[in-house]
Amino acid sequence: MNLDKSISTASRWTRTDTWAFISFSMGMFLESYIFGMASVATTWVTIPPDFTAILLSWSPLWLIIGIAVAGPVSDRIGRKDVFYITMAMYGVGAIGITLSYSFYLILIFLAILLFASGGEMNTIMALSQEIMPRQHRSSTMLLELNFIPLGGLVLAGVAFSTAYGSVFFQRIMIAGTIVIVLIVLLASRRYLPESFLWLASMGHEKQAKADAIKYYGEDRFSQSIGNISKKSEKDELDRTKHFWLKFFATLTTAFAGTTGFGLIAYELGPIIFPNLTDLILLVSSVAAFVVGFIGLFGERVSRKKMLLYGNVGALVLTLITYETIGTWSKYIIMFWMLVIALNAFVQLGYLAEDTLKSEVWATKSRGTLTALVRFLGIGLYIPTIYITYTYSLDQYMLFNIFVWVIGSAGAITWYILGKETGLGITVENADW
Numbered sequence: 001m002n003l004d005k006s007i008s009t010a011s012r013w014t015r016t017d018t019w020a021f022i023s024f025s026m027g028m029f030l031e032s033y034i035f036g037m038a039s040v041a042t043t044w045v046t047i048p049p050d051f052t053a054i055l056l057s058w059s060p061l062w063l064i065i066g067i068a069v070a071g072p073v074s075d076r077i078g079r080k081d082v083f084y085i086t087m088a089m090y091g092v093g094a095i096g097i098t099l100s101y102s103f104y105l106i107l108i109f110l111a112i113l114l115f116a117s118g119g120e121m122n123t124i125m126a127l128s129q130e131i132m133p134r135q136h137r138s139s140t141m142l143l144e145l146n147f148i149p150l151g152g153l154v155l156a157g158v159a160f161s162t163a164y165g166s167v168f169f170q171r172i173m174i175a176g177t178i179v180i181v182l183i184v185l186l187a188s189r190r191y192l193p194e195s196f197l198w199l200a201s202m203g204h205e206k207q208a209k210a211d212a213i214k215y216y217g218e219d220r221f222s223q224s225i226g227n228i229s230k231k232s233e234k235d236e237l238d239r240t241k242h243f244w245l246k247f248f249a250t251l252t253t254a255f256a257g258t259t260g261f262g263l264i265a266y267e268l269g270p271i272i273f274p275n276l277t278d279l280i281l282l283v284s285s286v287a288a289f290v291v292g293f294i295g296l297f298g299e300r301v302s303r304k305k306m307l308l309y310g311n312v313g314a315l316v317l318t319l320i321t322y323e324t325i326g327t328w329s330k331y332i333i334m335f336w337m338l339v340i341a342l343n344a345f346v347q348l349g350y351l352a353e354d355t356l357k358s359e360v361w362a363t364k365s366r367g368t369l370t371a372l373v374r375f376l377g378i379g380l381y382i383p384t385i386y387i388t389y390t391y392s393l394d395q396y397m398l399f400n401i402f403v404w405v406i407g408s409a410g411a412i413t414w415y416i417l418g419k420e421t422g423l424g425i426t427v428e429n430a431d432w
Contacts, residue, residue, distance in 0.1 A: 013136060016215045019191040020131060021140055024124045025147045026184050030090070031117040032151030033181075035059045036281060037097075037174065038110060040159045044167050045103050057385045060262075062111040064375045064382075066118025071371020073119075075364065079127040080194045082119060087185055089116035094178040098171055113178070122374060125358035126366045129427045130195040138422050139298030141355045146292025149285045149347065156282035191215075197428070201364040241431065246360045247373070249414035253311060253353035254377030256407020259384050260314055261288070261346050263400055280339065287340040288347035295351070303352055303422035304415045310349020311411035315404035317342045322397040329393065349407065356414075359421050359430040 038059040066086075074082045089112050096109035124144070132140045158173050193215040199208035261284070294301060321328070321338050328334040361369040388399055421430040 013133060014216055016191060016193065017131075017133060017136070017140075019188045020128070020193075021144065023185060023188040023192055024128050024140075024144045026181050026188070027120050027124045028144050028147040029151040029154070030178065030181050030185075031121040032148040033155045033177065034093075034110075034113045034117045034151075035063060036152050036155045037113070040155065040170075040174070041106050041110065044106065044171065045101070047103055051103070057382050058107060058110055059114055060258075060378045060382050060385075062114035063118035064378045066115035066120075067122045067371045067374045067378070069115075070119025070122050071367045071369075071375075074123045074126060074367035075198075078194050079123050079130075079198060079367070080189075080192060082123045083185075083189055083192070086116040086120040086123075087182060087189075089113070090178060090182050090185075094175045094182065097178075098175040100171075118374075122367065122371050125354070125370055126198075127195050129359050129366070129430075130197040130363065131193065134426050135299060135424060137299075137427060138301070138303070138355065138424070139295050141358075142292070142295030142298045142351050145351050145354050146289060146295055149288035149292060152281060152285035153289055156279075156285055159281075195363075197363045198366075201362075245413070245417055249307075249410045249418055250353065250357035250360070250373045251376055252410025253307060253349065253407050253414075254357055254373050255380050256311060256314075256403050256410070257346065257350040257353050258378050259381040259403045260400065260407065261343070261350060262381055263384065263388065263396075263403070283336060283339055284343045287343035288350075291344045291347040292351060294348070298422070299424045301422055302420060303356055304418060304420055306348055306352035306422070307356065307411045308415045310345055310347070310352055311404060311407040313345035314342060314349060315401070315408045317345055318397065318400050318404050322394075322401060325393060325397060349411065356421060359427050360419075362431050363428075 036059075070082050070086075093109050093113035093116065096112065097106065100106045100109055125141075128141055128144060129137065154177065155174070158177060159170065193211050196208035196212040199205070199211065294306075317338070321342065324334070324338075328338055357373045358366065358370045384399070384403075388396055391399065419430070
């Protein structure tokens with residue numbers, strides 16, 4: 001078979017890819033929606049002042065527990081089976097949160113939802129990289145990730161529009177959205193295959209070939225497995241090269257992306273501007289969502305440049321924000337302009353690092369190592385909530401500068417020493 005024709009056929013978009021994209025996008029949407037619920041829940045019940053920080057830290061805490069469990073499990077039992085567990089937990093959590101009338105019940109059912117969403121997103125990040133066609137891999141991943149700010153946007157919209165109604169009505173609307181998305185997940189995942197790259201990495205090549213041909217046709221399987229066989233099979237499937245470079249770059253940028261966005265969208269309101277909590281989340285999510293449409297050009301965009309411009313741009317803008325505190329703290333229009341501009345850079349870096357940290361590992365350990373970086377990146381965000389909780393506005397902005405210095409260090413290191421993983425490169429070749 002002609003090689004160019006084979007590659008073109010192997011990269012064509014199929015009905016299975018459409019269902020996978022819907023499934024992954026809705027999973028990303030729900031992860032963000034649930035993550036932001038803790039911030040909104042601060043208005044549902046009377047919470048002693050000392051417990052507000054606990055509720056705000058509840059989201060990243062249970063998210064990383066779900067990540068820590070699902071990563072190794074997905075490498076052990078497969079990507080698809082993890083989804084059955086997370087979807088069941090979504091159903092239990094959505095019903096429970098609707099009926100929660102105390103602080104402690106809210107914490108319990110939020111924990112269930114967050115555990116599920118942490119495991120869900122980690123598995124999506126691994127599976128999307130492994131089954132999407134080469135010519136669309138970057139675009140689909142970036143566009144799927146753009147459903148994260150959409151989740152925050154919808155949550156903020158629901159919270160904002162119901163803020164002047166009853167708390168019960170707001171809870172019903174929020175939980176109802178989860179149920180609707182869960183129905184979409186159940187429908188789309190009927191057509192979702194297991195990763196044939198993962199199956200091959202576990203020695204199940206016959207099943208991998210049968211599944212790949214069933215869902216995609218002979219050519220998609222042949223090219224993917226062919227890319228693996230061009231290398232040493234042991235190198236490709238059993239270990240990841242240049243581990244420490246990848247680990248440093250992905251961890252520093254993951255920490256900055258999570259913490260940088262969290263300190264603006266989720267903490268700036270409850271800690272500094274309590275009357276603007278819902279509106280800050282809404283504006284931050286809109287800005288991030290608009291920037292996310294860069295995914296439409298994903299195969300033509302350099303991952304290294306996205307990571308660099310996003311992190312360094314956020315650092316520069318945070319420095320400007322700090323130097324102009326006296327102005328924007330008095331003139332609300334300038335405050336919102338800075339929130340929008342900063343979130344634009346934050347989202348650019350976030351899209352790059354969230355794609356990078358799931359594509360640079362070997363297939364057999366992709367779930368575990370993606371989970372490791374996400375666990376530490378989000379886990380390091382948790383103490384920043386307590387560190388900044390009593391800060392003045394000046395101290396708060398100085399801490400944000402420190403966060404983006406860390407992210408910029410990782411982005412610059414990867415730009416100089418790392419490999420380009422965008423621009424149409426196959427995921428099998430992203431781990432070099």
